[in-house]
Amino acid sequence: MRIAVASGKGGTGKTTVAVALSLAASEPVLYADCDVEEPNGSIFLRPENERTEEVLVEIPEIDEAVCTSCAACARFCQFNALVSLGTPPLVFPELCHSCGGCRIVCPSGAISWKNVSIGEIAIGKSDRGRISVVQGKLNVGSSLAPPVIRQVKTHIPEDSLCVLDCPPGTACPVIESLNGADYVLLVTEPTPFGLHDLKLAVDTVRELSLPFSVVINRCDEGNDGVENYCAGERIHIIARIPHKRSMAEAYSRGGNLFDAIPEMRDLFRDIPRMIERGIAVE
Amino acid sequence: MKIAVPSPGNTLESDVDSRFGRAAGFVVYNTEDETFVVTDNNQNLNAAQGAGIQAAQNVALTGADVVIAPSFGPKAFRVLKAAGLKTFLCSGGTVKQTIEDYIAGKLSESDAANVEGHW
Numbered sequence: 001m002r003i004a005v006a007s008g009k010g011g012t013g014k015t016t017v018a019v020a021l022s023l024a025a026s027e028p029v030l031y032a033d034c035d036v037e038e039p040n041g042s043i044f045l046r047p048e049n050e051r052t053e054e055v056l057v058e059i060p061e062i063d064e065a066v067c068t069s070c071a072a073c074a075r076f077c078q079f080n081a082l083v084s085l086g087t088p089p090l091v092f093p094e095l096c097h098s099c100g101g102c103r104i105v106c107p108s109g110a111i112s113w114k115n116v117s118i119g120e121i122a123i124g125k126s127d128r129g130r131i132s133v134v135q136g137k138l139n140v141g142s143s144l145a146p147p148v149i150r151q152v153k154t155h156i157p158e159d160s161l162c163v164l165d166c167p168p169g170t171a172c173p174v175i176e177s178l179n180g181a182d183y184v185l186l187v188t189e190p191t192p193f194g195l196h197d198l199k200l201a202v203d204t205v206r207e208l209s210l211p212f213s214v215v216i217n218r219c220d221e222g223n224d225g226v227e228n229y230c231a232g233e234r235i236h237i238i239a240r241i242p243h244k245r246s247m248a249e250a251y252s253r254g255g256n257l258f259d260a261i262p263e264m265r266d267l268f269r270d271i272p273r274m275i276e277r278g279i280a281v282e
Numbered sequence: 283m284k285i286a287v288p289s290p291g292n293t294l295e296s297d298v299d300s301r302f303g304r305a306a307g308f309v310v311y312n313t314e315d316e317t318f319v320v321t322d323n324n325q326n327l328n329a330a331q332g333a334g335i336q337a338a339q340n341v342a343l344t345g346a347d348v349v350i351a352p353s354f355g356p357k358a359f360r361v362l363k364a365a366g367l368k369t370f371l372c373s374g375g376t377v378k379q380t381i382e383d384y385i386a387g388k389l390s391e392s393d394a395a396n397v398e399g400h401w
Contacts, residue, residue, distance in 0.1 A: 080335040083338075085364055087364060092332070143331070
C-alpha cells in the first residue's frame with residue numbers, strides 16, 4: 001500500500017507525519033522523500049549505507065551544420081526551450097521538459113539527444129534495516145522536479161508498505177508524487193492559511209479520485225475553521241497532533257514525534273490497517 | 283532605425299515598464315518617419331517560465347534594431363543578442379523621454395544581463 005503525505009500549505013508537518021508513519025509501522029516500510037527541492041526526511045531517519053544514482057534527462061542538441069534554420073522545432077516547443085530567429089535554434093535546457101517533440105518535427109534530422117544531470121537519488125536503510133529510505137534531490141538551479149520524483153518512485157517495490165513524503169502545493173511535483181498512491185493523508189494546521197491551502201489540496205485529491213483523510217497538526221492552536229470545514233465536507237480527521245514545546249525541542253535536535261509524544265505511536269502504527277479496513281476512507 | 287521600449291501603455295507619453303519579459307507590451311518607434319507601433323506582450327504576463335525568451339522574440343520580430351529597458355534577464359538577453367539587437371539601459375520615465383535620451387547619447391549600452399531570472 002502506498003500512502004502519500006501531502007498538504008497544500010508548506011510547513012504543516014508532512015515530514016513529521018511521514019517519518020512517524022514509517023517509524024511506527026510494524027512491518028518493513030519504504031520511506032520515499034518526494035519533496036526533492038528540499039528533502040529533509042533523512043535528517044530524522046538518518047539512513048546508513050547510502051548509495052546514490054544520478055537523475056539524467058534528455059535535452060536536444062542541434063547539429064548546426066545540418067540545421068536549415070526552418071524554426072519548426074521552436075514553433076513546436078510550448079516551453080520556449082528552443083528559439084530560432086532565422087538562425088539555428090538557441091537551446092534553453094532549463095526550460096526543456098524532454099518531450100522529444102522537437103526531434104520528431106525537425107525535417108532535416110538535425111536534432112539529437114544529450115543527457116544532462118538534474119539531480120540525485122540516495123538509497124539507504126534506517127531503523128536497523130526495517131526502513132528503506134529513498135531520497136530524491138533536485139540540483140540547485142534545476143526546476144524540473146517531476147523527473148526526479150519519477151526516479152524516486154522506481155525504487156518502490158510492489159505490494160509493500162510505502163510512505164511518500166510529498167512536496168507542498170498542488171502543482172506538477174505534487175501530482176507526480178500522488179500518481180499511483182492508494183491513499184492520501186493531508187496534513188494541515190488550524191489556521192486560516194492552513195484551511196485555505198487544505199481546500200486546494202482537497203480539490204486536488206478529489207480531482208484525482210484518491211481516498212484521503214486529514215491530519216491536524218498543532219490541533220490545540222489557532223481556530224476551529226479546519227474542524228468545521230472537514231465536518232461540513234464529511235472529511236474524516238484521522239489524527240490530531242497536539243502543539244507541544246517538547247515537540248519543537250525534539251524536532252530541533254532531529255528527533256521524531258514519538259520522542260516528544262510517545263503515546264501517539266499506537267495510532268500511527270494502526271493507520272495503515274485503518275486505511276485498509278476502509279475506516280478512514282472519505 | 284527602430285527602437286523598442288517596454289511599456290504598460292500605448293503612447294509615447296506612457297511610462298517605461300520596469301520589467302522586460304513581463305511587460306504588457308512594447309512601443310516601437312521608427313526614427314525615420316517618426317511614427318510608432320505598439321506590440322502586445324500579454325501572453326507572457328502570466329507565463330510560468332520563459333517570458334523573457336518569448337518577449338525577446340516578439341521584439342525581434344518587430345524589426346527593432348535597439349531595445350531600451352531598465353533591466354534585462356539572462357535568457358532575454360541571450361535571445362536579443364542572438365537576434366543582433368543592441369540593448370541599452372534606462373532608469374524609467376516616459377517612453378518619449380527614454381528615446382530622446384538614447385538619441386542624445388545619454389544612455390549606456392548593456393553588455394550583460396543585469397538582473398537574475400524571475401527577479
